[in-house]
Amino acid sequence: MSPLALTFLDGGRLWLLALLPLLIALYVGQQRRRRAYAMRFTNLSLLAAVAPKRPGWKRHVSAAMILVALMLLGGAFARPATDVRVPRGRAAVVLVVDVSRSMRATDLSPNRMAAAKTASLAFVDSVPGEMELAVVSFSNAAALLAPITRDRAVVRGAIDRLEPIAGTAMGEGLAVALDEIARARQAEGQAIPASVLLLSDGVSNLGRPPEEAADTATEMDVPVYTVGVGTEGATLEFNGQLIPVDVDEVTLRAVAEATGGEYFRSGDTKTLAAVYKNLGSVLGYDLEQREVTAAVAGLAGLILLGAAIAGTLLTNRIP
Amino acid sequence: MRHLSAVAAVADDPVVVPGADRLLRGADLWLARRVDGHGPGRHRSIRLGEGLELADIREYTPGDDVRTIDWNVTARTGRPHVRVYDADRDVTVLVVADRSASMGFGTANATKDRLARELVAAVAAMVVRRGDRIGGLLFDEERAGGMRAASGRRAALRLLHAMEAAPPKDRTAARMDLALTDAGRMAKRRSVVLAISDWIDAGAWEEPLRLLAYRHEVIAAEIRDPREDTLPDVGTVVLEDPETGRQLEVDTGIAGLREAFETAAAQQRAARAASFARARASHLIVSTDRDWRADLIKYLTLRKKGRR
Numbered sequence: 093m094s095p096l097a098l099t100f101l102d103g104g105r106l107w108l109l110a111l112l113p114l115l116i117a118l119y120v121g122q123q124r125r126r127r128a129y130a131m132r133f134t135n136l137s138l139l140a141a142v143a144p145k146r147p148g149w150k151r152h153v154s155a156a157m158i159l160v161a162l163m164l165l166g167g168a169f170a171r172p173a174t175d176v177r178v179p180r181g182r183a184a185v186v187l188v189v190d191v192s193r194s195m196r197a198t199d200l201s202p203n204r205m206a207a208a209k210t211a212s213l214a215f216v217d218s219v220p221g222e223m224e225l226a227v228v229s230f231s232n233a234a235a236l237l238a239p240i241t242r243d244r245a246v247v248r249g250a251i252d253r254l255e256p257i258a259g260t261a262m263g264e265g266l267a268v269a270l271d272e273i274a275r276a277r278q279a280e281g282q283a284i285p286a287s288v289l290l291l292s293d294g295v296s297n298l299g300r301p302p303e304e305a306a307d308t309a310t311e312m313d314v315p316v317y318t319v320g321v322g323t324e325g326a327t328l329e330f331n332g333q334l335i336p337v338d339v340d341e342v343t344l345r346a347v348a349e350a351t352g353g354e355y356f357r358s359g360d361t362k363t364l365a366a367v368y369k370n371l372g373s374v375l376g377y378d379l380e381q382r383e384v385t386a387a388v389a390g391l392a393g394l395i396l397l398g399a400a401i402a403g404t405l406l407t408n409r410i411p
Numbered sequence: 412m413r414h415l416s417a418v419a420a421v422a423d424d425p426v427v428v429p430g431a432d433r434l435l436r437g438a439d440l441w442l443a444r445r446v447d448g449h450g451p452g453r454h455r456s457i458r459l460g461e462g463l464e465l466a467d468i469r470e471y472t473p474g475d476d477v478r479t480i481d482w483n484v485t486a487r488t489g490r491p492h493v494r495v496y497d498a499d500r501d502v503t504v505l506v507v508a509d510r511s512a513s514m515g516f517g518t519a520n521a522t523k524d525r526l527a528r529e530l531v532a533a534v535a536a537m538v539v540r541r542g543d544r545i546g547g548l549l550f551d552e553e554r555a556g557g558m559r560a561a562s563g564r565r566a567a568l569r570l571l572h573a574m575e576a577a578p579p580k581d582r583t584a585a586r587m588d589l590a591l592t593d594a595g596r597m598a599k600r601r602s603v604v605l606a607i608s609d610w611i612d613a614g615a616w617e618e619p620l621r622l623l624a625y626r627h628e629v630i631a632a633e634i635r636d637p638r639e640d641t642l643p644d645v646g647t648v649v650l651e652d653p654e655t656g657r658q659l660e661v662d663t664g665i666a667g668l669r670e671a672f673e674t675a676a677a678q679q680r681a682a683r684a685a686s687f688a689r690a691r692a693s694h695l696i697v698s699t700d701r702d703w704r705a706d707l708i709k710y711l712t713l714r715k716k717g718r719r
Binding site: 127129130131132133134135136137138139140141142143144151 | 513516609611612636638639640642647648649650651652653654655657658659660661665668671672675676679
């Protein structure tokens with residue numbers, strides 16, 4: 093949603109704007125009609141020969157400005173509001189990154205792991221400073237690389253250290269992330285809003301099933317956003333054999349839907365970075381409706397002033 | 412007393428109305444003051460047209476009055492010639508008055524119509540004093556009234572009243588060309604034709620004027636108003652031509668436009684004067700912002716000098 097998208101808190105009042113066409117019709121009619129206050133002038137044809145063909149557009153400048161101002165005032169009456177991005181005060185995001193062997197696949201350049209690191213760092217940059225972050229990696233088992241913290245250096249260091257290892261214990265990774273959130277909440281003594289950003293490129297093959305962890309996340313009211321990395325039908329040469337390394341889209345989507353998060357699929361480095369950046373603004377900011385009536389009314393006032401000046405300067409009257 | 416006489420006059424002649432009467436009386440008084448102080452007689456002082464008209468110069472025949480011999484011609488030709496005059500005949504003045512909408516305009520001391528009527532009253536007063544004849548032809552888009560030439564105060568009043576009864580009407584354009592043609596048809600005898608108009612957009616009048624001036628003595632009286640020559644700086648205004656109803660919105664704040672209009676108006680006036688000269692009509696100019704009486708006297712004096 094662009095920041096200029098307007099909504100009206102009292103949309104019903106916009107019906108008032110229906111009067112404007114009436115005003116326009118009146119003005120046009122007035123222009124067409126013979127002027128009753130015309131002055132008698134007997135040498136008119138001589139004057140017509142030397143006079144320019146009416147002052148043209150100049151005559152309508154001030155009327156048009158008044159019309160615009162009235163339109164704005166009508167809009168202001170309906171209390172316009174716009175969506176503003178407000179940085180979330182206290183919130184935590186746990187980045188859960190798959191470091192299975194398949195992250196070595198080179199269908200993303202230079203490989204999936206490097207792309208995931210770059211995107212994660214971009215995410216760290218795009219969230220407001222108030223946000224607390226943590227990093228969890230999972231392979232055969234899951235590990236908490238950085239606890240929930242505001243210290244970006246710690247987080248960046250943890251992301252830099254990510255290296256592909258072996259299996260895909262997706263459920264374990266989620267569980268560690270949720271444990272960390274639970275710990276942080278307990279330490280704070282309040283339920284800080286938290287979410288999990290899970291990146292994976294394969295099928296969970298170790299530890300508890302991801303669905304089980306998803307149930308816990310739902311209970312804790314932690315939405316899990318999932319990102320599937322890799323092109324369709326990608327393979328990896330391992331021990332002289334070509335192993336298919338496909339994303340388990342079904343599981344990732346199910347986890348996201350169950351917890352109130354969202355699933356994204358990314359087939360190349362660029363879109364992966366875009367997805368992370370977008371998530372950064374979704375998770376880092378709240379969209380808030382702010383009433384902008386005063387601003388709109390003020391603008392209308394300025395335009396009215398302009399209309400008065402234009403009328404005085406250009407045509408010597410205010411229509 | 413005046414009231415009684417007015418009632419009596421109305422009873423006597425329904426065309427006579429106090430307005431015309433007062434106009435004529437005022438003109439007469441002015442003329443009396445102006446004229447009777449100078450010169451020996453009323454007749455010789457101020458008048459339009461010549462009473463004595465040269466009919467011919469022919470060879471002397473026995474019996475002719477030797478006093479009428481024209482010595483100049485006699486010397487040139489070597490044979491005696493005499494000047495033959497028509498009897499001291501009365502002059503006929505035919506007033507052709509523009510009654511179109513533009514005559515109802517006036518921004519200074521009076522409307523052009525008022526000026527026209529005062530002018531006619533002055534001329535009528537002169538005519539009445541001399542016992543000459545006066546007639547009239549009123550015109551806007553077509554003939555709006557008229558009366559045959561007749562002598563006497565009543566004829567003068569009838570003409571003035573006719574003008575009063577046919578005030579300038581809105582949405583009527585002047586057709587002085589038709590009026591002048593009509594005047595030529597109406598005037599049987601050689602007359603003095605006083606054509607009063609503003610001559611603005613009055614049709615193609617130069618040719619009819621020339622034809623009329625061929626036989627008659629034509630005085631083209633031009634009634635001006637200062638507003639026809641200059642534009643005031645009053646911003647954007649809507650102007651309307653009373654004759655056509657055409658409207659025009661102009662920004663008078665543009666100095667260039669005001670200058671252009673003034674230049675064009677000056678050219679228009681010059682072109683008009685040139686037309687009168689080509690048509691051999693003499694040109695009398697009065698304006699709503701000047702003393703028309705002074706203009707009239709000046710005109711008559713100059714004309715008299717020009718004759719001699």
